[in-house]
Amino acid sequence: xxxxxxxxxxxxxxxxxxxxxxxxxxxxxxxxxxxxxxxxxxxxxxxxxxxxxxxxxxxxxxxxxxxxxxxxxxxxxxxxxxxxxxxxxxxxxxxxxxxxxxxxxxxxxxxxxxxxxxxxxxxxxxxxxxxxxxxxxxxxxxxxxxxxxxxxxxxxxxxxxxxxxxxxxxxxxxxxxxxxxxxxxxxxxxxxxxxxxxxxxxxxxxxxxxxxxxxxxxxxxxxxxxxxxxxxxxxxxxxxxxxxxxxxxxxxxxxxxxxxxxxxxxxxxxxxxxxxxxxxxxxxxxxxxxxxxxxxxxxxxxxxxxxxxxxxxxxxxxxxxxxxxxxxxxxxxxxxxxxxxxxxxxxxxxxxxxxxxxxxxxxxxxxxxxxxxxxxxxxxxxxxxxxxxxxxxxxxxxxxxxxxxxxxxxxxxxxxxxxxxxxxxxxxxxxxxxxxxxxxxxxxxxxxxxxxxxxxxxxxxxxxxxxxxxxxxxxxxxxxxxxxxxxxxxxxxxxxxxxxxxxxxxxxxxxxxxxxxxxxxxxxxxxxxxxxxxxxxxxxxxxxxxxxxxxxxxxxxxxxxxxxxxxxxxxxxxxxxxxxxxxxxxxxxxxxxxxxxxxxxxxxxxxxx
Ligand code: AGP
Numbered sequence: 263x264x265x266x267x268x269x270x271x272x273x274x275x276x277x278x279x280x281x282x283x284x285x286x287x288x289x290x291x292x293x294x295x296x297x298x299x300x301x302x303x304x305x306x307x308x309x310x311x312x313x314x315x316x317x318x319x320x321x322x323x324x325x326x327x328x329x330x331x332x333x334x335x336x337x338x339x340x341x342x343x344x345x346x347x348x349x350x351x352x353x354x355x356x357x358x359x360x361x362x363x364x365x366x367x368x369x370x371x372x373x374x375x376x377x378x379x380x381x382x383x384x385x386x387x388x389x390x391x392x393x394x395x396x397x398x399x400x401x402x403x404x405x406x407x408x409x410x411x412x413x414x415x416x417x418x419x420x421x422x423x424x425x426x427x428x429x430x431x432x433x434x435x436x437x438x439x440x441x442x443x444x445x446x447x448x449x450x451x452x453x454x455x456x457x458x459x460x461x462x463x464x465x466x467x468x469x470x471x472x473x474x475x476x477x478x479x480x481x482x483x484x485x486x487x488x489x490x491x492x493x494x495x496x497x498x499x500x501x502x503x504x505x506x507x508x509x510x511x512x513x514x515x516x517x518x519x520x521x522x523x524x525x526x527x528x529x530x531x532x533x534x535x536x537x538x539x540x541x542x543x544x545x546x547x548x549x550x551x552x553x554x555x556x557x558x559x560x561x562x563x564x565x566x567x568x569x570x571x572x573x574x575x576x577x578x579x580x581x582x583x584x585x586x587x588x589x590x591x592x593x594x595x596x597x598x599x600x601x602x603x604x605x606x607x608x609x610x611x612x613x614x615x616x617x618x619x620x621x622x623x624x625x626x627x628x629x630x631x632x633x634x635x636x637x638x639x640x641x642x643x644x645x646x647x648x649x650x651x652x653x654x655x656x657x658x659x660x661x662x663x664x665x666x667x668x669x670x671x672x673x674x675x676x677x678x679x680x681x682x683x684x685x686x687x688x689x690x691x692x693x694x695x696x697x698x699x700x701x702x703x704x705x706x707x708x709x710x711x712x713x714x715x716x717x718x719x720x721x722x723x724x725x726x727x728x729x730x731x732x733x734x735x736x737x738x739x740x741x742x743x744x745x746x747x748x749x750x751x752x753x754x755x756x757x758x759x760x761x762x763x764x765x766x767x768x769x770x771x772x773x774x775x776x777x778x779x780x781x782x783x784x785x786x787x788x789x790x791x792x793x794x795x796x797x798x799x800x801x802x803x804x805x806x807x808x809x810x811x812x813x814x815x816x817x818x819x820x821x822x823x824x825x826x827x828x829x830x831x832x833x834x835x836x837x838x839x840x841x842x843x844x845x846x847x848x849x850x851x852x853x854x855x856x857x858x859x860x861x862x863x864x865x866x867x868x869x870x871x
Contacts, residue, residue, distance in 0.1 A: 264290045264333060264334060264335045264336050264348070264361070264362040264453070265283060265286025265287065265290060265333065265334040265362070265452075265453045265454065265457070266286075266331070266332070266333050266348075266360040266361070266362050266419060266420075266421055266440075266451070266452065266453050267279055267282040267283060267286060267331065267332045267333075267360075267450065267451065267452045267453070267457050268329075268330070268331045268332075268360075268421045268423070268431040268433065268450060268451040268452075268476065269282070269329060269330060269448070269449075269450050270329040270429060270430075270431060270448065270449050270450075270476050270477065270478055271329070271445065271447060271448025271449060271450075271461075271478070272447060272448060273448065273461075274326075275298050275327045275328060275329055275330045276296065276298060276320060276324070276325055276326075276327065276330075278461070279296050279298075279330055279331070279332035280296070280313065280316065280317050280320070280332070281457075281460065282332060282450070282452060282457035282458075282460075283296075283313040283316070283332045283333075283334045283457075284313050285454070285456045285457040285460075285659075286334050286452065286453055286454055286456075286457050287312065287313050287334050287860060288513075288659050288660070288661050288859065288860060288865075288866040290334055290335050290336025290337075290865045291312050291313070291334055291335075291336070291860050292310070292311075292335055292336060292337050292342035293308065293309060293310045293311065293334075293335045293337070293342050293343065293344065293346065293347035294308070294309055294311070294312065294313045294315070294316040294332070294333065294334045294335065294347060295307060295308030295309070295316065295332070295333050295335075295347045295348050295349050295360075296308075296316065296320070296325070296330060296331070296332045296333075296349070297330050297331045297332075297349035297351075297358040297360075297423070298325050298326070298327025298328075298329070298330035299327050299328065299329055299330060299423065299425060299428065300325065300326050300327045300328070302425055302428070303425060304351065304355060304356065304357075304358050304423070304425045305325045305326075305327060306349055306351060306358065307319055307320060307323075307325055308344050308345075308347035308348070308349070309344060309347065310342055310343050310344045310347065312334075312860075313334055328429075329423070329429060329431065330423070331349055331358065331359075331360045331421055331422075331423060331431065332349075332360065333347070333348035333349055333360035333361075335347055335348060336865040339364070339368070339385065339386050339387040339388075340384055340385030340386040340387075341385070345383060345384050345385075346384045346385055346386050348360045348361060348386075348388060350383075350384060350386070350388055350389045350391075350392045351392060352380075352392045352393055352395060352396035353380055353381050353393070353396060354396060355425075356424060356425040356426055357392055357395050357396055357399060357403075357406075357422060357423075357424050357425075358392065358422065358423055359388070359391050359392045359395065359420055359421065359422040360420070360421050360422075361388040361391060361418055361419070361420045361421075362418070362419040362420075362438045362453055362869065363416060363417035363418040363419055363420075363436075363437050363438045363869065363870065364387060364416045364417055364870045364871075365387040365388065365390055365391065365414055365415070365416045365418065366415045366416035367414070367415040367416065368387035368388075368390045368416075371390040371394065371413060371414070372389075372390050375390060375393045375394070375397065378397065380393040380396070380397070387416075390414075391410055391411075391414065391418070391420055391422075392422070394406075394409070394410035394413055394414070395407065395410050395422055395424075397409075397410075398410055399424065401426070401427070402427075403422060403423070403424045403427050403430060403432045404432050404473070404475050404484075404488075405488075406424075407420075407422060407432045407434055407473065408473070408486060408487070408488060411434050411436070411486060412486070414436075416436075416437075417436060417437025417438055417616070417869065417870065418434065418435070418436050418437060418438070419433070419434075419435050419436075419437065419438040419439060419440045419453060420433065420434050420435075421433040421440075421451050429477050429478050430475065430476065430477045431449075431451060431475075431476040431477075432473065432474070432475050432476075433451045433468070433473060433474045433475075433476070434472070434473045434474075434486070435468040435469070435470060435471075435472055435473075436470050436471065437470065437616070437642075437869065438453065438614065438869040439453055439454065439467070439468075439614055439641065439642065439869075440452070440453065440467075440468040440474065441453070441454065441455050441458060441465050441466070441467055441468070442465065442466040442467075442468065442474045442476070442481050442483075443455075443458035443461055443462045443464065443465055444462060444464045444465070444466065444480070444481060444495060445461045445462035445464070446462070447478070448461055448462070449476040449477075449478075449480060449481050450462075450476075451474060451476065455498050455500070456500070456657050456659070458498075459498060459500060459501070463497050463498045463499075464495050464496075464497055464498075465495070465496055465497075465498055466481070466483070466493045466494070466495055466496070467496070467640040468483070468493075469645065470642070471485050471486050472484070472485055472486075472491055473485070473486065496639075496640065500656060500657055511852065512660065512848070512852065512858040512859050513658075513659040513660040513859045514660030514662055514664060514752070514848055514858050514859055515848055515852075515858075516660075517658055517659070517660050517664045517665040518664045518665070518711070518841065518844050518845060518848060519711055520655075520656070520665050521664065521665045521668045521704075521707055521711075521841065522704035522705070522707040522708045522711070523704070524653075524654065524655045524656070524665045524668055524669050524672075525668060525669070525672050525703055525704045525707065525837065526704050527654035527655075527656075528653050528654045528655070528669045528672040528673060528676075529672060529676070529700065529701070530654070532676055533676065533679070533697050533700070534697070535694075535697060535698060535701060538690055538691075538693050538694030538697060539683060539693070540676060540679045540680045540683050540693075540697075542651065542676060542677070542680040544650075544651070545633055545649040545650065545651045545677075545680075546648070546649040546650065547605075547631050547633060547648060547649040549684050551630055551631055552605070552680070552681060552684045552685070553684055553685055554602075554603050554630060555583065555603055555604070555605040555630055555681065555685070556583060556584075556601075556603040556604070557583055557584050557585070557586075557601075557603065557604045557605070558577055558583055558584075558585045558586075558604065558605045558606075558607060558681075559585070559586045559587075559588060559593075559600065559604055559605075559606050559607070559625070559629070560573055560574060560585060560586070560587045560588070560606075560607045560608075560609060560674075561587075561588045561589075561590045561593050561606060561607070561608050561609070561618060561621045561622070561625070562587075562589075562590060562608065562609035562610060562618060563589065563590050563591060563610070563615050563617055563618055563868065564663070564747065565611075565662075565663040565666070565667045565670075565744060565747060566609040566610055566611060566615075566618070566663070566666075566667075566670060567587065567589055567590075567609075568667065568740045568741075568743045568744040568747065569609055569667050569670035569671050569674060569740075569744075570587045570607070570609050570670075570674070571587050571739070571740035571743070572671050572674065572737060572740045572741070572836045573585070573587070573607070573609075573670075573671070573674030573675070573677070573678065574586075574587050575736065575737040575740075575833065576674060576675050576678040576737070576833055577674070577677070577678040577681065579678075579737075579833055580678040580679060580681075580682045580687070580688060580696070580833070581678050581679075581681035581682040581685065581687050581688075582682070582685075582687045583681065583685075588621070589617075590608070590615065590617040590618040590620070590621040591617040591871075593621045593624070593625075594617060594620045594621040594624050598624075598625070600625060600628045600629040601629070602629070602630055603630055604629045604630055605629065605630050605631055605633060605681075606622075606625045606629045606630075606631070606632045606633070607632075607633045607634075607635060607674070607677065608621065608622045608632060608633075608634050608635070608643055608647060609634075609635045609636075609670055609674070610634070610635075610636050610638075610641075610643050611636065611637040611638070611653070611655070611658060611663055611666035611669075611670065612636070612637070612638055612641065612866065612867035612869075613634070613636040613637070613638035613641020613642060613643040613644050614638070614641055614642055614643065614867045614869045615643075615867065615868050615869065616868060616869050616870055616871045617868070617871060618643060619642050619643055619646070620871070622634070622643060622646055622647060623646065626646070626648075631648040631649060632646075632647045632648045632649075633647060633648065633649045633650070633651065633677070634646075634647035634649070634650045634651070635650075635651050635653065635670055635673045635674065635677075636650065636652065636653065637652065637653045637654075637655050637658065637666050637669060639652060651673050651676070651677065652673075653666060653669030653670055653672065653673050654669065655668075655669040658866075659859065659866075660858070660859045661751075661859060661860055661861055661864050661865065661866045662748055662751050662752050662847075662858075662861065662864075664748075664844050667744060667840065668707075668837060668840065671836060671837060671840075672837075675700065675833075675834075679693065679696065679697070696831070696833075699830060699831050699834055700834060702830070703830065703834055703837045703838070706827070706828040706830055706837075706838055707837065707838060707841055709828050710827050710828070710838060710841045710842060711841065711845075713825075713826070714845050716825070717825055717842055717845040717846055717849060718845070718849040720807065720823055720825065720846070721845075721846050721849035721850045721853065722849070722853055724778060724850055725850055725853045725854055727755060727776070727778060728755060728756060728776070729755070729756050729757070729772075729776065729777050729778075730746070730749055730755060730756070730757040730758075730777070730778055730779075730780065731757070731758055731759075731760070731769065731772065731773070731777055731778070731779040731780070732745045732746040732749075732757060732758070732759040732760075732779070732780050732781075732782075732843070733759070733760055733761075733762045733765065733779055733780070733781045733782065733792070733795060734759070734761070734762065734781070734782035734792075734839075735761055735762040735763060735782075735788040735791060735792055736786065736787065736788045736832075737786075737832065737833055737835065737836055738782040738784065738786075738835060738836060738839055739759070739761045739762075740836065741782055741836045741839045741840050741843065742759040742760070742761075742780075742782055742843075743759040744840060744843065745757075745759065745780060745782075745840070745843030745844075745846070745847065746758055746759035747759075748843060748844055748846075748847035748848075749843075749846070749847040749850065749851075751861050751864060752847055752848065752851040752856055752858050752861050753847060753850045753851035753854050753856055754854075754856065754861075754862070755850065762781070762788070762791060762792050762795040763791065763795075765795050765798060765799070766798070770798060770799070770802070773799050773802045773803075773804040774802065774803060774804065775803050775804070775805065777804065778804070778805040778806070778807065779796075779799050779804055779805065779806050779807070780806075780807045780808075780809070780843070780846070781795065781796055781799075781806055781807070781808050781809070781821070782808075782809045782839045782843075783796070783808045783809065783810045783814075783817060784809075784810065784811050784814075784827070784829070784832065784835045784838075784839060785810075785811050785814055785829065786832035786835065787832065793816075793817075793820060796808070796820050796821055797820070800820070800821075805822050806820075806821040806822055806823075807821065807822065807823045807824070807825065808820070808821040808823070808824050808825070809824075809825045809827060809839050809842050809843070810824050810825075810826060810827070811826065811827060811828070811829040812826045812827065812828050812829060813829060814826075825842040825846070827839060827841070827842065
């Protein structure tokens with residue numbers, strides 16, 4: 263939920279920290295701060311607002327330093343304010359920290375530390391950490407960190423420096439991510455690799471219970487007891503260029519347009535037109551285990567939950583197994599029942615969503631296997647699952663998920679096909695035909711993207727509306743849910759999605775000229791039923807926009823506007839019907855002047871509960 267960064271090296275530290283914070287800002291952006299060490303003194307600057315506000319402040323009153331820490335915040339404890347912004351100093355001003363996570367026992371610690379004479383200046387949970395460091399500091403920041411985290415309960419990705427221990431940054435991880443960058447004479451810690459890539463592609467991912475100690479000679483790693491840890495250095499293939507907007511006004515629009523490539527990259531090497539087979543050995547789950555699978559449970563949050571719902575329809579239709587889809591935040595607290603023949607699939611683009619990680623841990627030893635679908639290599643969810651199928655979407659900077667949603671549907675479709683293949687539920691001809699049609703989807707997505715201007719012109723007519731209804735049935739109902747979420751989260755317009763069949767059970771009472779409906783109506787098994795829903799809405803002066811197939815001649819006289827998409831097999835239509843809804847939400851939000859890439863109150867990765 264927050265972004266932390268630290269740098270030691272020959273470069274001027276303030277620009278490095280600021281650039282890193284900009285690349286982390288999608289994780290939280292209600293306040294930001296920096297701490298640098300200058301001639302033995304710790305200098306801190308914090309602002310309520312975005313990194314740009316911090317940059318403006320530093321331009322007016324520069325700070326100099328040779329190493330330091332930075333933080334961009336998504337407030338959990340303590341309202342967004344300069345005082346509550348990180349970094350936080352101890353009473354002496356000789357120690358400073360930045361933190362991502364939640365300290366669950368902070369109130370008890372705060373009372374105890376106050377009783378021991380510590381003065382607190384903020385409302386945050388984080389401040390207890392720096393006072394614990396102060397309590398235990400006897401000249402070794404590393405030892406003080408170990409003692410401090412021994413008293414903490416909760417989740418923390420924390421980094422600290424001490425004025426009396428020059429050129430050293432100490433970090434500790436329990437929950438939220440910490441990545442260490444190993445450059446040429448320069449070393450970084452960060453919440454995300456994209457703040458490191460501008461300096462080095464060589465990274466180490468800290469695991470829970472581990473610490474990193476950085477100085478000008480390098481980085482070493484230990485566990486929380488001080489036992490040295492040998493860590494694997496990974497070379498990240500993403501280029502810094504992939505982080506840039508490449509001429510698009512917003513990252514979100516760029517990522518919507520990247521979707522055809524993302525589908526191709528996620529399919530690459532995993533299915534063959536020659537053999538008509540799906541190759542998913544990489545997931546690391548033996549075929550014998552998959553042959554035993556009699557049920558699947560997909561667990562996720564937000565957009566990933568919607569992708570999971572699409573996966574449900576695909577797995578039921580292709581692999582012939584029953585599938586439940588669960589909100590992770592609900593599943594983890596239920597007295598859920600799983601059996602040894604159930605495959606649990608957790609879906610999370612960030613691989614760090616706290617509720618999804620908790621659900622994974624709860625289910626782990628009570629099912630056949632847990633398979634993670636994630637976009638983040640070496641993420642907590644990737645590491646703790648039994649098997650992993652990575653989506654190859656590249657970094658998604660826009661807080662609103664788009665290309666990772668499509669990538670997740672691609673991965674879930676591959677899993678459905680793989681289960682069908684392993685359990686011999688589909689004959690070879692049917693599997694080959696599906697694979698052939700799947701290969702054509704990116705091209706069809708490109709055709710839709712080529713019509714973006716028509717969607718933009720239509721969206722312009724709805725900029726001032728306050729409510730929207732999204733309808734879909736069968737495999738497109740999850741797409742209606744996703745379309746409503748997109749509109750909500752980036753334009754702040756209230757939007758609801760319903761299965762078309764539910765309209766007559768209440769929602770139709772909402773229909774009037776102020777409540778437009780966006781209906782997803784491809785020519786599939788529920789087409790006629792959707793036409794009936796549309797007629798019921800039109801009969802009540804409702805305005806209806808239809809997302810329909812190019813060659814559908816009937817729809818145009820039934821609705822007020824049509825966004826046409828190429829036809830494809832019904833089970834693959836979500837890949838095509840989702841794109842206009844993403845564009846529709848994007849253009850309305852952009853025309854409303856909303857902060858499309860960093861919508862208010864949101865964060866890209868919800869690593870707290
Ligand atoms: C979607 O646009 C939102 N950013 C949010 O619902 C997101 O999908 C959800 O928080 C799950 O994130 P994850 O995929 O990283 O687990």
